[in-house]
Amino acid sequence: MLDLNGKRILLIGGTGSFGKEFTREIYRQFPGIKRMVIYSRDELKQFEMSQDYPSDKYPSIRFFIGDVRDYTRLKRACENIDIIIHAAALKQVPAAEYNPMECIKTNVLGAQNVIEAALDSNVTNVVALSTDKAAAPINLYGATKLCSDKLFVAANNVKGERDIRFSVVRYGNVMGSRGSVMPFFMNKKDSGVLPITDPEMTRFNISLKDGVKLVFTALEKSLGGEIFVPKIPSYKITDVASAIGPECEQQIVGIRPGEKLHEEMITESDSYSTVDIGEYFAILPQSAQYTKEEYIAKTQAKAVPLGFKYNSGTNDQWLSVEEIRLLIKEHVDPDFSI
Helix, strand or coil, X not given: CCCCCCCEEEEECCCCHHHHHHHHHHHXXXXXXXXXXXXXXXXXXXXXXXXXXXXXXXXXXXXXXXXXXXXXXXXHHCCCCCXXXXXXXXXXXXXXXXXXXXXXXXXXXXXXXXXXXXXXXXXXXXXXXXXXXXXXXXXXXXXXXXXXXXXXXXXXXXXXXXCCEEXXXXXXXXXXXXXXXXXXXXXXXXXXXXXXXXXXXEEEEECHHHHHHHHHHHHHHCCCCCXXXXXXXXXXXXXXXXXXXXXXXXXXXXXXCCCCCCCEEECXXXXXXXXXXXXEEEECCCCCCCCHHHHHHHHCCEECCCCCCEECCCCCCECCHHHHHHHHHHHCCCCCCC
């Protein structure tokens, strides 16, 4: 069973939506944490977050200003750290298409900086956050995250005698996170019109709390090199619009550049190296660390059928309009009502 009491954690991208929820859960579940370093480049967000964690009540927390592109600063932040959670990324699809090299510098070169800093320190466990857009990517953001995933998986090949594991967690749209569709629709509903890219569009859905739970699972169960994928429900974009603005006109505006009709987290090609471990899947590394058979024997996992794929449009779990409303009230806005 996972016990992070006494551990020292570096949370990269710690002032984002995930970082705030992760920090809340750490102090709720593991009040004996030895050090919690919040690393990000926005001093205003750090100041605002620090108001929730005054030093007299949370003596273990530290706030480090720094960019994931800056290896020297990352290396300094890694001193006396046991665990790294890498949640920093440029993730807005249109911005990445317009500013590709900036996205590459953060999402790819920044990922390699995290790996190098971890290898050059005494870190024992690294978990990187990925996205459904990294599976069969069609936009630059997805391509950079796929590249990042590959870097973290391959880092296990060069660790030598170091006691360190690198793994990845991949999940779908996070309810209420910055730039996500639910808060966007909630802000637009008073206009009477909700823009719909395509009436057939679907997406995976996960709460921040469940995203944090998946990271805890990776910390506890990873052997190194896995990409962990949760089993989560899908929703239709039109059902989200109906849940938030039932009286609103749903105006079809067309799919944006770099956008998919359905999202995928495990491709058909991944099925050869994917196993089912109850609440989640794991895509295993194509390396000599361990074979698929050895992994199954050690974890009691089951191989998925060849040709299996995990797609939001063919999912067997779907959220209804009423379920979406309940989740919005629970995870996005407690004052939400129709």
